[in-house]
Amino acid sequence: MKKLTVLGATGSIGASTLDVVARHPDRFEVAALTGNSRADLLYEQCLRHRPRYAVVGAEGAAALAARLRGAGLATEVLADPQALEFVAALPEVDTVMAAIVGAAGLMPTLAAVRAGKRVLLANKEALVMAGALFMAAVKAHGATLLPIDSEHNAVFQSLPANYAGDPAAAGIRHVVLTASGGPFRSVPLERFATVTPAEACAHPNWSMGRKISVDSATLMNKGLEVIEAHWLFDLAPDQIEVVVHPQSVIHSLVQYVDGSVIAELGNPDMRTPIAHALAWPERIAAGVAPLDLPGLARLDFERPDGTRFPCLALAYRALREGGNAATVLNAANEVAVAAFLAGKLPFPGIAAVIAATLDAVPGAKLPDLAAILAVDAAARRIASDQLVRRQP
């Protein structure tokens, strides 16, 4: 029986995780669930999975605790600032799903890593903002890091089983990350200034949280994933190619020096990578329909359009610059996306704010966590100043 903590249980990835878990009561037991705001959903999830702990934002804690007691559950409700890190490192837990969105997930995910857990990483922002320190902690504490992002999970499945972070030794020429192109792939560029948050969040293939949906619309999601692939698989920037593939059936590919290309395919449903990582190296059912190739009939590919999607080049720039640049990129993106979702920044302003913030923060090395958090905070301030100048 594996014991699980699900960080960000009330989100899209969290809910898909619990869906897979519920299919295998003989394999998985839930020790802790966390959710920031949706206390009603967290309550329902607690009824279903009966965790020992539930972590929620301070406002909702007393009411949730009373409801759970009323329902006869012994679940303890925690809301103190250290609660997320506490449930990420519980001694009885072996597997932690890291599915909080954004920089808020860094400390709890790191806590799981430092406790040597099997960490299922959906929270790509944690790796982007703190890549070197994060990967060093994985090594130092013997954690097992398994990618949940569909592209990285596909790459993981397409690499040799004994891949040890040396692409040349493994005969790898390069890795291809596929991108759906998002909802604005073929929307006329003149319309970009007036596209709405609702349009940006209406993804053609995937149903996801609002932040990653906007990231998919700008292609910054793919940019963050390029940086994520660099850290997960020890790939140089020019060993990571992005190809737009609107059907999202090929989740990513590895090209080898002998011309072989190994890919992972499937219906676009996050329960596949989640089930893969939950059970790895075994395989379990995920509730995902089998792929119907004749039903698909065709698969399309194109190069990403740099004029439409400047965020992708900004991410490559940050990766090449190294040091604090990816931390700045991530922080500025979070600020800009939140402003766009709040109706305070036009869509093209997202890339503009990120570029201006990257220009404004001088490059520096990041020796430790304190330095990372300081750069994150400074970049957020600068990005917020940029917003004031770009009000629609």
Ligand code: NAD
């Ligand atoms: P979501 O917005 O649906 O859920 C986010 C979760 O994080 C919620 O449970 C929320 O309560 C919690 N949360 C948010 N802010 C918090 C805070 N300050 N403190 C504590 N908890 C907080 O997001 P999602 O789509 O599930 O994405 C989660 C992560 O997984 C993101 O990093 C995203 O990039 C990544 N991811 C998602 C998908 C997908 O299909 N949804 C695919 C690949 C990667």
Ligand code: MG
């Ligand atoms: Mg992805």
